[in-house]
Amino acid sequence: MSPAAAAGSAGRGRGRRAVVGGAIAVVLLGAAVAGCSAGSAPDGTAAAPVTTKAPVTEAPTVLPVVGNPTNLTVEPAVGAGAGLPPTALTVKDLVVGQGTQAGLDSTVTVNYIGTLWNTGEKFDASWDQSQPATFPLGQVIAGFAQGIGGSLKDGVEGMRVGGRRLIVIPPALGYGPQGGNGPIKVDDTIVFVVDLLNLEAAGAAGATASPDPAASS
Template sequence: MSLLASVPTGGRGAHARMAFAVPAAAVVLLVAAAAGCSSSTAPDGTAAAPVPSPTVAAVPATVLPVVGNPTNLTVQPAVGAGQGLPPTKLVVKDLVTGTGTPATSSATVTVNYVGVLWNTGKTFDASWTGGQPATFPLDQVIPGFAQGIAGSVSDAVAGMRVGGRREIVIPPALGYGPQGGQGSIKADDTIVFVVDLLDVTAAATGTAPTGATPTSTAAANG
């Protein structure tokens, strides 16, 4: 396709014109070039103000709660609040790595623990308050507590061994979900436990202590 243009010629008088073809692609290039030549000055000749780039809000980094007294298993640890967005998967951090008997999902464990809310660091339960450890069959506790101790293949979490202390961050899906838990645990709260593993019995025996937070409501009522 071409467009026709004309220019004056020397023949047949001063007003004679000659037609010739101009490729359409050339016209397109000329128009595009003209459109791209934007002026950096205002109509009055002054420099135009730069157009600011849109601001992108920074996503808060996830920082696990700080644990005071992290390695002394004879002292109750002090657990703070988490920072940023809480994790959506099970997260663990070994504060002391145990060397004793490993925990399994079918075992009964004896533990000391402190439980706090991710958002505030408020303690909602602690075995230390009663002055003695708690014993739980792991099949009677919330999934995040059991997997945080015995391990979880899907979350690439290894199990604890006796003598260890571990920080366990439990998302609502592995905790108390939309119904919330007892006390100050509200709907869809992320909760944090610091657990000392004191003993492991190979088979699940007995029942979880009444009122202990990690107990699964369904298991306790089943």
């Protein structure tokens, strides 16, 4: 091979090596950039870790626990509710009565205890008077009347004589933004346990007493 040919061959070899070397440099540079974006800032310092907030879950609603739930001769003990209180009228029959069913126009004779959802504090009870209370349901707050006499909107049936019912009343059906007597504050959810002892037909005379949840209007 002539020196010129050899020189040309050598030049072509160097050209190929330069191209290959350039390709390797590009690959290495790309890897370096990728490594920088994945784990470090452009100046080479460690990138701040990415944090995600866990979703906030609200505690489930738990109705108050009732002590002495089925003995209608003993005042029940009512605990506090847990979690967010219900926003609709909510009832739970502790004893299902077998007698006449109450309606919103009934005059009823009941034993009852009223407490606060948040604390379980008692604010009123017929048990403290040593005798049941008798009153027309039309003269008490809406939630108390509907908890006893029934509410189609909330899917609540009227109580039957001989029954004991837990009734949870949201502020909209209770004392609302004005609050109530004693410890009942603005927009408090209130709880009653009611024993329906007797009832009279609509318009019958004989209403002798009204509990604390009487309507103020």
